[in-house]
Amino acid sequence: xxxxxxxxxxxxxxxxxxxxxxxxxxxxxxxxxxxxxxxxxxxxxxxxxxxxxxxxxxxxxxxxxxxxxxxxxxxxxxxxxxxxxxxxxxxxxxxxxxxxxxxxxxxxxxxxxxxxxxxxxxxxxxxxxxxxxxxxxxxxxxxxxxxxxxxxxxxxxxxxxxxxxxxxxxxxxxxxxxxxxxxxxxxxxxxxxxxxxxxxxxxxxxxxxxxxxxxxxxxxxxxxxxxxxxxxxxxxxxxxxxxxxxxxxxxxxxxxxxxxxxxxxxxxxxxxxxxxxxxxxxxx
Amino acid sequence: xxxxxxxxxxxxxxxxxxxxxxxxxxxxxxxxxxxxxxxxxxxxxxxxxxxxxxxxxxxxxxxxxxxxxxxxxxxxxxxxxxxxxxxxxxxxxxxxxxxxxxxxxxxxxxxxxxxxxxxxxxxxxxxxxxxxxxxxxxxxxxxxxxxxxxxxxxxxxxxxxxxxxxxxxxxxxxxxxxxxxxxxxxxxxxxxxxxxxxxxxxxxxxxxxxxxxxxxxxxxxxxxxxxxxxxxxxxxxxxxxxxxxxxxxxxxxxxxxxxxx
Ligand SMILES: Nc1ncnc2c1ncn2[C@@H]1O[C@H](COP(=O)(O)OP(=O)(O)OP(=O)(O)O)[C@@H](O)[C@H]1O
Ligand SMILES: [Mg+2]
Numbered sequence: 077x078x079x080x081x082x083x084x085x086x087x088x089x090x091x092x093x094x095x096x097x098x099x100x101x102x103x104x105x106x107x108x109x110x111x112x113x114x115x116x117x118x119x120x121x122x123x124x125x126x127x128x129x130x131x132x133x134x135x136x137x138x139x140x141x142x143x144x145x146x147x148x149x150x151x152x153x154x155x156x157x158x159x160x161x162x163x164x165x166x167x168x169x170x171x172x173x174x175x176x177x178x179x180x181x182x183x184x185x186x187x188x189x190x191x192x193x194x195x196x197x198x199x200x201x202x203x204x205x206x207x208x209x210x211x212x213x214x215x216x217x218x219x220x221x222x223x224x225x226x227x228x229x230x231x232x233x234x235x236x237x238x239x240x241x242x243x244x245x246x247x248x249x250x251x252x253x254x255x256x257x258x259x260x261x262x263x264x265x266x267x268x269x270x271x272x273x274x275x276x277x278x279x280x281x282x283x284x285x286x287x288x289x290x291x292x293x294x295x296x297x298x299x300x301x302x303x304x305x306x307x308x309x310x311x312x313x314x315x316x317x318x319x320x321x322x323x324x325x326x327x328x329x330x331x332x333x334x335x336x337x338x339x340x341x342x343x344x345x346x347x348x349x350x351x352x353x354x355x356x357x358x359x360x
Numbered sequence: 361x362x363x364x365x366x367x368x369x370x371x372x373x374x375x376x377x378x379x380x381x382x383x384x385x386x387x388x389x390x391x392x393x394x395x396x397x398x399x400x401x402x403x404x405x406x407x408x409x410x411x412x413x414x415x416x417x418x419x420x421x422x423x424x425x426x427x428x429x430x431x432x433x434x435x436x437x438x439x440x441x442x443x444x445x446x447x448x449x450x451x452x453x454x455x456x457x458x459x460x461x462x463x464x465x466x467x468x469x470x471x472x473x474x475x476x477x478x479x480x481x482x483x484x485x486x487x488x489x490x491x492x493x494x495x496x497x498x499x500x501x502x503x504x505x506x507x508x509x510x511x512x513x514x515x516x517x518x519x520x521x522x523x524x525x526x527x528x529x530x531x532x533x534x535x536x537x538x539x540x541x542x543x544x545x546x547x548x549x550x551x552x553x554x555x556x557x558x559x560x561x562x563x564x565x566x567x568x569x570x571x572x573x574x575x576x577x578x579x580x581x582x583x584x585x586x587x588x589x590x591x592x593x594x595x596x597x598x599x600x601x602x603x604x605x606x607x608x609x610x611x612x613x614x615x616x617x618x619x620x621x
Binding site: 258259261262263264265266267268272276277280281283 | 463
């Protein structure tokens with residue numbers, strides 16, 4: 077007991093010693109740059125700074141307000157449009173085109189990708205066609221599509237579908253083609269039938285590539301829907317932006333653009349989230 | 361006709377096609393009998409055809425002449441009567457240790473409850489009871505190879521085939537795994553055909569060491585290892601052990617030189 081108390085005393089004297097405590101303070105003060113508040117929030121800080129500069133430029137009248145809106149203006153007009161329900165109406169219109177088209181692209185694309193990846197000759201046969209389509213901005217097909225199916229719902233869905241499906245097919249296909257041969261051999265060693273090998277090796281093995289195909293596809297589909305709406309539509313955010321621009325309503329143009337940016341960010345983030353859940357154990 | 365042993369290789373030839381249209385003989389007149397419950401290792405100079413022989417027994421590799429028998433039946437293609445342990449990390453990265461172990465049972469259509477029971481049993485056998493839920497990338501190299509061995513054992517094969525399973529492990533882990541493998545071998549009464557380029561490993565594990573010639577690979581000599589069992593790791597420092605090592609080493613070196621000349 078006594079011993080313990082003595083030890084305690086010694087410890088306090090060490091802590092109170094000006095030399096030792098100085099040392100403690102010194103190491104505490106030296107925070108490296110990457111640990112500072114500035115560094116950790118550098119993205120947000122830059123973002124806010126740009127917005128403020130933008131607002132200033134607008135207020136100082138450097139640029140003719142016919143050509144430029146401002147953050148405050150965008151929020152103000154955006155809020156009015158939101159309350160009046162106009163914005164929501166266009167958003168729902170766009171999302172409907174987008175979701176239907178993309179779900180079709182995803183399901184058909186994955187199936188085609190799996191089949192063409194699994195049956196090598198089939199993959200080889202379609203490869204030039206697929207590669208050509210992947211390298212082409214599919215929006216160029218829009219005039220043809222309107223000629224075939226008109227300018228209604230089907231035309232937009234078809235554009236979204238075509239925009240998204242090729243990266244999905246190609247990624248899925250290469251995922252199946254580039255399976256680890258060691259793993260397919262394991263399946264064979266355990267007497268797996270071709271179908272069992274497909275289900276237990278090809279499908280899970282190609283999953284990372286399938287997901288990355290879907291991610292690329294979703295981005296392209298989003299581009300597709302907005303572009304299609306700009307050209308042939310009577311609704312949707314793309315239409316809203318194009319229409320507002322034609323009417324020289326610059327604030328509305330910016331509101332539409334910001335809305336698309338938000339939708340894009342939300343979609344990308346949710347895909348990232350799904351991806352991280354799905355592929356939790358692959359990242360080493 | 362009576363077919364001897366558990367595994368019987370009778371005048372087996374294996375050739376690989378060459379790019380120029382010809383063919384290369386990798387294994388030539390390969391004769392071998394492995395009895396039930398035996399532990400047999402194959403050693404030989406690099407590229408002599410060890411993996412090729414094992415692949416043929418596993419059923420991946422077609423033989424161009426001769427016959428291979430397992431339990432008196434001729435081998436045609438891969439099958440669940442042989443459990444294969446590969447050198448490379450061949451575990452499914454998306455399956456837990458337990459789910460990897462029961463892969464073969466799943467393929468065989470064993471009901472879920474039964475295969476999970478069997479899987480738990482095997483996890484225990486290979487000393488990984490508390491790691492059933494771990495994914496391969498959460499296991500050390502040694503643990504991964506335990507899972508690999510357990511996966512091959514799960515289907516209760518008639519013959520176990522291992523191709524340099526501990527080749528990628530560090531020296532200490534490798535020795536420990538050798539000890540463990542002998543324990544598992546005894547516990548399961550398996551017959552094992554094991555390929556390695558590590559002579560010490562072969563002598564330590566085997567009842568018989570098959571020394572192969574340089575390419576085209578034939579059986580140069582079948583060396584009977586008369587060391588008592590169970591074998592503690594210390595046995596590797598005994599005089600008899602070192603003599604076996606030296607004997608086999610000399611065989612292989614002479615063989616290599618022959619190839620150079
Ligand atoms: N798929 C193949 N196609 C053509 N030749 C092959 C093939 N696989 C192996 N060979 C050749 O057959 C010979 C035997 O190869 P094998 O892999 O069986 O040797 P090994 O004894 O296992 O060698 P190592 O000790 O290096 O693993 C080698 O010369 C190799 O180049
Ligand atoms: Mg080999």
